[in-house]
Each structure stands twice: as C-alpha cells, then as structure tokens.
Amino acid sequence: MVFTLGPGYICPMISRDIKSASDLLRSGRVIGMPTETVYGLAADALNPQGVAEVYRVKKRPSFNPLILHVASLAHAQSHALVFYPQAEALAKVFWPGPLTLVLPKKAHIPDQITAGKSTFAVRVPNHPVALALLEAYPNPIVAPSANLFGTLSPTSAAHVVRNLGDQVPLVLDGGDCSLGIESTIVGFTPEGIPEVFRLGSITFDQLKEVCPDILFRPGTHKEVLAPGMYPKHYAPKTPLLVVDLWDEVHQLSENYGRVAIVAQEPMPVFESIPADVFYWSDDLSLEAVAHHFYRVLDKLDEQNFDLIVTTWFAEHGLGSALNDKLKRASYT
Numbered sequence: 001m002v003f004t005l006g007p008g009y010i011c012p013m014i015s016r017d018i019k020s021a022s023d024l025l026r027s028g029r030v031i032g033m034p035t036e037t038v039y040g041l042a043a044d045a046l047n048p049q050g051v052a053e054v055y056r057v058k059k060r061p062s063f064n065p066l067i068l069h070v071a072s073l074a075h076a077q078s079h080a081l082v083f084y085p086q087a088e089a090l091a092k093v094f095w096p097g098p099l100t101l102v103l104p105k106k107a108h109i110p111d112q113i114t115a116g117k118s119t120f121a122v123r124v125p126n127h128p129v130a131l132a133l134l135e136a137y138p139n140p141i142v143a144p145s146a147n148l149f150g151t152l153s154p155t156s157a158a159h160v161v162r163n164l165g166d167q168v169p170l171v172l173d174g175g176d177c178s179l180g181i182e183s184t185i186v187g188f189t190p191e192g193i194p195e196v197f198r199l200g201s202i203t204f205d206q207l208k209e210v211c212p213d214i215l216f217r218p219g220t221h222k223e224v225l226a227p228g229m230y231p232k233h234y235a236p237k238t239p240l241l242v243v244d245l246w247d248e249v250h251q252l253s254e255n256y257g258r259v260a261i262v263a264q265e266p267m268p269v270f271e272s273i274p275a276d277v278f279y280w281s282d283d284l285s286l287e288a289v290a291h292h293f294y295r296v297l298d299k300l301d302e303q304n305f306d307l308i309v310t311t312w313f314a315e316h317g318l319g320s321a322l323n324d325k326l327k328r329a330s331y332t
C-alpha cells in the first residue's frame with residue numbers, strides 16, 4: 001500500500017482503490033480525495049484522530065472549521081438541526097455540486113470539526129470518485145483543500161503529492177478537477193435568509209435565481225462568519241502583483257528582475273515589455289480560467305520568477321470569485 005523510498009521517506013500511492021481509502025479513513029488516517037472543485041485532504045469526520053491529523057498535516061489553525069462531505073441531501077439533512085427552506089431549495093438545484101451550506105448542527109457533529117461553532121459546513125461533491133467513496137463509507141468525511149495552510153490549492157493528484165508528500169499515505173486519483181476553484185459557501189441568518197460567505201464556482205447571479213433575497217456583504221463581517229477567510233490565502237511562493245491596466249507593467253520589469261505576465265489574451269503592449277508572457281487558458285471563458293487558475297500559478301512558481309503580474313478580471317460572475325482569490329494571493 002505504501003512505497004518506502006529510503007529512510008524516512010514514504011511516497012504516497014496514487015490509486016483508485018476505494019477499499020484501501022476506506023480502510024485508511026477507518027484507522028484514523030488522512031487521504032487525498034478528488035472533487036470537482038479542488039482536491040481535499042479527507043478524514044473520517046467522526047474519528048478524532050483522523051480529524052486531528054487533518055489539522056496537523058495542513059498546519060491549519062484549530063479555529064478554522066472544516067467542510068463535511070456527504071453523499072446526498074438526505075445525509076446532509078440528518079446532520080442539521082435546522083435545514084431552512086431556502087437551504088433545501090439551493091441544495092436541490094446545486095447538489096451534487098460546488099455549493100457549501102453552513103447550517104445549525106446536531107449534537108453528534110463534533111466541536112473538533114466546527115471549531116466549537118454551533119453551525120457546520122456541508123456539501124455533496126459532484127465527482128464520481130468522491131461520491132463512490134462517500135457512498136461506500138459509513139460516516140461523513142471532512143475535507144479541506146489538500147494544501148498547506150495559505151498556499152495554492154491542488155487540482156490534480158500529482159499536485160497533492162507535491163504539496164503534502166510523505167504526510168499522506170494515499171491519494172485517490174480523480175484526474176484534473178473540472179472546475180478548479182473552491183465551492184461557494186452560503187450561510188443563513190437566524191431567520192433563514194441565505195448569505196454568501198465565500199465566492200467560488202457558483203456565481204452570485206446563479207444563487208440569486210434560486211433565492212432572490214440572498215445577501216452578499218463583502219468586507220463587512222465575512223471574516224467572522226467564515227473564520228478561514230484570511231486576507232492572505234491561496235498564495236503562490238512568487239510575489240504576485242495585480243494591476244488595473246497592462247500599461248502599468250512598463251516600469252516594473254527593470255526593478256523586479258525576471259517578470260512573468262499572465263493574461264487572458266495577447267495584448268500589443270506585451271511586445272515592448274521585457275517579460276515572459278503566459279495565458280490563463282487558450283479559451284477566453286472565465287470557466288476555462290478558473291479551471292487552470294491554481295495550476296498556472298503553481299507552474300509559474302516552479303520557474304522561479306521574481307514577480308508574477310496579472311490584471312483583475314471584470315467584477316462579474318466567476319470574475320468576482322477569481323478576483324477574490326487574486327486579492328488574497330497578492331496581499332502583502
């Protein structure tokens with residue numbers, strides 16, 4: 001099950017073996033789990049040893065709660081003290097899929113995964129391998145993104161191995177994540193009115209079609225509502241600068257050494273800038289940008305540039321979620 005490559009180095013196995021994955025979870029170990037958004041670092045939500053291992057391996061602060069992954073709406077309902085009508089409406093439209101709901105929890109959901117909060121976060125992922133595991137495994141599974149706290153989220157099994165290497169005995173292989181950025185998180189006021197806590201793969205407009213009264217109050221009290229929403233997060237190791245206009249890049253390359261530009265499409269101005277030019281995707285859609293987002297930043301990190309420069313996306317739809325990631329990745 002585990003290859004040993006020499007003293008002290010364990011190479012995680014990349015496989016599709018649901019039985020081995022279940023056995024590891026049962027014995028309080030963590031595994032890499034694919035989802036349609038990003039890969040998760042999975043543990044049995046009801047096994048204190050496994051959950052502690054998630055926090056230890058990720059170096060995640062214990063006050064940052066985890067998302068419970070379950071196989072169906074009925075499973076999610078069995079863990080919630082209250083499942084508001086608007087929560088059910090959203091779940092029926094978007095599950096399985098990249099929507100996380102934050103709801104009052106029942107007592108059997110351990111404080112360890114909710115950081116002592118009376119609410120818990122839950123979603124049904126839309127990925128055949130994740131669903132096969134969730135259907136085979138008797139307990140809910142917690143899975144934060146499988147990166148070290150604060151760094152880029154992985155969107156392939158190989159990236160999980162590079163991130164967490166010898167800390168994880170097995171990574172279930174589910175190919176490249178189809179969506180590429182995290183789920184959208186929605187909580188509820190005590191009256192049951194939905195409120196966006198974290199932008200992600202589902203856009204505000206999509207949510208609004210189902211719940212016209214949904215709230216989104218960025219910058220007001222989001223940090224308190226979703227304690228993992230740190231100003232600096234998802235960051236590459238290379239400094240990242242986000243500009244409004246490409247013309248601002250002109251004076252940069254001299255001061256910053258080797259500069260990489262990441263753009264959506266070619267611009268005439270690139271010809272006169274001494275920088276290497278890369279594209280988020282060869283497709284202009286924001287879905288394609290999201291799909292490649294972490295992978296492109298990860299690849300650029302490997303090339304040891306002194307600076308990565310990009311521009312903000314149009315503040316609309318998936319562009320808002322990508323801008324939120326860029327803001328946190330470039331925060332100094």
Ligand code: TXA
Pocket residue numbers: 035037038039040041064065066067098100102114117119120121125143144145146181182183184185187197198225226227228229
């Ligand atoms: O797409 C995703 O959601 C991925 C895949 C693996 O499912 N998971 C993910 O997990 O992004 P993570 O741990 O990186 O982010 C979980 C977020 C944190 O910001 C945390 O604060 C928030 O969920 N959260 C969890 N429980 C919460 C609660 N009770 N109240 C408010 N926010 C909560």
Ligand code: MG
Pocket residue numbers: 144145153
């Ligand atoms: Mg994360």
